[in-house]
Amino acid sequence: MAAITAFGAYLPSRVVTNSELAARLDCEAGWILDVSGIEERRYAAPEDTVASMGVAAARQCLDHAGIKAADVGMILVSSGSSERRFPGPASAIAHALNLADNPGAVPAVDLPIASAGSLFGMAMAASLSAIHGNVLVIASEKMSPIAMREPMERGVAPLFGDGAGACLIGPTIDPGAGAAQILDFTLHSDGAFAEDLRLDFDAPLAMNGRSVILQASRKLPSAIGELLERNGRTAQSVKVFLMHQANQNLMDRVARALDVDGARFYSNIRRYGNTSSASMLIAASEWWRDPGPAAGDLICFAAFGAGFHWGALLVQESVR
Amino acid sequence: MDNRERILAIVRKVSNQTAAPDPDESLFDSGFLDSFALPDMVVELEREFGIKIPDSDLHPRKFESIAKIQSYIESRM
Numbered sequence: 001m002a003a004i005t006a007f008g009a010y011l012p013s014r015v016v017t018n019s020e021l022a023a024r025l026d027c028e029a030g031w032i033l034d035v036s037g038i039e040e041r042r043y044a045a046p047e048d049t050v051a052s053m054g055v056a057a058a059r060q061c062l063d064h065a066g067i068k069a070a071d072v073g074m075i076l077v078s079s080g081s082s083e084r085r086f087p088g089p090a091s092a093i094a095h096a097l098n099l100a101d102n103p104g105a106v107p108a109v110d111l112p113i114a115s116a117g118s119l120f121g122m123a124m125a126a127s128l129s130a131i132h133g134n135v136l137v138i139a140s141e142k143m144s145p146i147a148m149r150e151p152m153e154r155g156v157a158p159l160f161g162d163g164a165g166a167c168l169i170g171p172t173i174d175p176g177a178g179a180a181q182i183l184d185f186t187l188h189s190d191g192a193f194a195e196d197l198r199l200d201f202d203a204p205l206a207m208n209g210r211s212v213i214l215q216a217s218r219k220l221p222s223a224i225g226e227l228l229e230r231n232g233r234t235a236q237s238v239k240v241f242l243m244h245q246a247n248q249n250l251m252d253r254v255a256r257a258l259d260v261d262g263a264r265f266y267s268n269i270r271r272y273g274n275t276s277s278a279s280m281l282i283a284a285s286e287w288w289r290d291p292g293p294a295a296g297d298l299i300c301f302a303a304f305g306a307g308f309h310w311g312a313l314l315v316q317e318s319v320r
Numbered sequence: 321m322d323n324r325e326r327i328l329a330i331v332r333k334v335s336n337q338t339a340a341p342d343p344d345e346s347l348f349d350s351g352f353l354d355s356f357a358l359p360d361m362v363v364e365l366e367r368e369f370g371i372k373i374p375d376s377d378l379h380p381r382k383f384e385s386i387a388k389i390q391s392y393i394e395s396r397m
Contacts, residue, residue: 190375210355210358211379211380213355213356213359214358214378214380217356217359218359218375249356253356
């Protein structure tokens, strides 16, 4: 189908601890850790934008891939925290990256899908790379101004952080070339629950946490199971699960539902919080660097978020 | 055990509490259920009553109280 060539990430330098937030939210720092698994998160500087963070992650990804920006044929940019209604950050990122010798030759598409947007972007890139060649998938989120919007809710504000991730997906030319082959994916959407997780204009983030967790705890194992069964694989044969980092308790629950050791679900939520659609690519970027895949390893991506949109994507590292 | 008693046993199991909530008392407001005990309870209800609850029915308000759970479960039996 297509192959993953490289990942990249950008995280702002400012660390915001639970103690700092607890003082503003009139709660205990330990309570935040207990209910979310989050110990600290990163907040972007005022001058950082969704686009500027996305550019930083994209540059690192291209550097890791060892290709020039001019070799990118398309970019897909996921963000649910864009600063304005339109245009989205995709065209600004494409312009900043100077993607093509011929300006305007590279289509730059926005995916305004919070949480699951990077997974949808990877799946779309897997299909579109046959037409456009190298497709750069970027997810960038500046959630802190949204999370800290008054009136702040202590069940919402501490959950989120800022950051960006990127992934380069290209057409499979040589299955033995060392890239991770995308085997299959499954994508789902159900607007019946659209009101349960939403961000209206100039309003605080609205989340029916009970509904989100109830649906996610069923739909994520179901999507992963559907994908694995279709490809004749088992959850136990997957080396690592790289999920949207929404909540540690949710990841543990998905692992139990699949009868898999929770240690196989890579987690960095303790350090970065929920960076919405960026989180899965940031996690992938970290895991790919250390320990990274061995030849033949199966890797399963999965995400669930506002919409509701959810799905899973299965990858296998090439056997060299 | 009647259906209400079977439901109450499940609520006590997933909440790790021995008290008995009033039939119309909110299980969320009274601390019997939180976001993560709720999916556990749904799994237990499906197992206990031999039913499959479709995702489209998984609205927390349907499982707000013992009485609402009983009404829903009996509609599926």
